Amino acid sequence: MSDTAFTENASSYADGGMGTAGDFFELLKPRVMSLVVFTALVGLVVAPGGINPVIGFTALLCIAVGAGASGALNMWYDADIDARMTRTRTRPVPSGRVTPQEAAVFGTVMAAGSVFVMGALVNWTAAALLAFTIFFYAVIYTMWLKRSTPQNIVIGGAAGAFPPMIAWAAVTGDVSLQSISLFLIIFMWTPPHFWALALCKSGDYEEVGVPMLPVVAGERETRRQIMLYSLLLVPVTLSPVALGFAGWLYAGATAGLGVVFLALAARLARCAPAPDGDKTAQHRAAMRLFGFSILYLFLIFSLLLVEKMAGIAPVFP
Structure with missing residues (x-):
């Protein structure tokens, strides 16, 4: 502008x-x-x-x-x-x-x-x-x-x-520790979710002087950080099982969703801009991860809700 x-x-x-x-x-x-x-x-x-x-x-x-x-x-x-x-x-x-x-x-x-x-x-x-x-x-x-x-x-x-x-x-x-685990799931989810979008909007942030990671550290480091936080996120999503308020349905489905999340993050991590500077492939991979991340968080919390409403969640200690 x-x-x-x-x-x-x-x-x-x-x-x-x-x-x-x-x-x-x-x-x-x-x-x-x-x-x-x-x-x-x-x-x-x-x-x-x-x-x-x-x-x-x-x-x-x-x-x-x-x-x-x-x-x-x-x-x-x-x-x-x-x-x-x-x-x-x-x-x-x-x-x-x-x-x-x-x-x-x-x-x-x-x-x-x-x-x-x-x-x-x-x-x-x-x-x-x-x-x-x-x-x-x-x-x-x-x-x-x-x-x-x-x-x-x-x-x-x-x-x-x-x-x-x-x-x-x-x-x-x-x-309690149980409520802190819910906090940590969203906390660890936020960086890969938002940085995926920031990769596609880095020009806007640079123009207004907001030091988003892609602007300050570059796209390669941003993709690496997204992968790192994704690797940390997946085990954190299983903490409700370890703390005794989620069961087998949550554990199995969350593990499967985590595999998909990691696969999308890994694809983005490998998807550098083309030699001629074309970022189409990177932006496509970033938006794919961004879109799935919203569904991912919704499904994880939905699984907790379904287990509780269906009466198959573990009895709270």
Whole structure:
């Protein structure tokens, strides 16, 4: 985007506003929120002891609203770089449909409300974890890590890994090794998932000065790191079996899914750009891994849910 176009776009999001309900809903990053809510639902269901359905629904709603608040605060702070990236320039703030001030107030009110309701109606342990998650994503990741280190997505990925732990705490009132294992699955999944996409969008990140790994360390190192994290991820996905709250169905299916994940990561690792600089094959392999990674995480958590609902999960110790 030219400097003139950027200046015009920046002016529009500074002076715009009066967005529709759909624009404010877009601030919540609904596609991200859907995965957050699903992993939280699994944490709620597999946690020992059970929970009143109304309280459980309240906990999920608070997690969803808190995740949406994080997204709104992220879009408020990142409006300057969003306006210059092809993937994000049509978002509500850079496009001028919602002002930065509106996004900031909207996100702050939702964040405070979700934490208060979680504490008052569920328990304060879950509320404290939710508050920390919002703070971690909006402040630690968005305002600091994202623009300062190529490890931004590794450390910042913790924010997306907390929802099943928060839901577990909503049921039990505490944090356990079992809930930490759910956290670790998402935490280890995030780097290969996001870096696969970053390989295809590195030009955007370079243009706006965000030090994503492909920009700072190069594509070869990024492919190597994706392979390394994939090798670490697969055994972590089997930790629920070792900790006694997943059974044979989960173990077998997860192992099979892990083989597919590793095969796609290995294919990407070998898929360097052609001598003439053509990156078509690399981008194709990267997007194949990126697409499968979403299905992979969904199926892993679905297996935990299926075992629990079917009554074939091990009796919780």
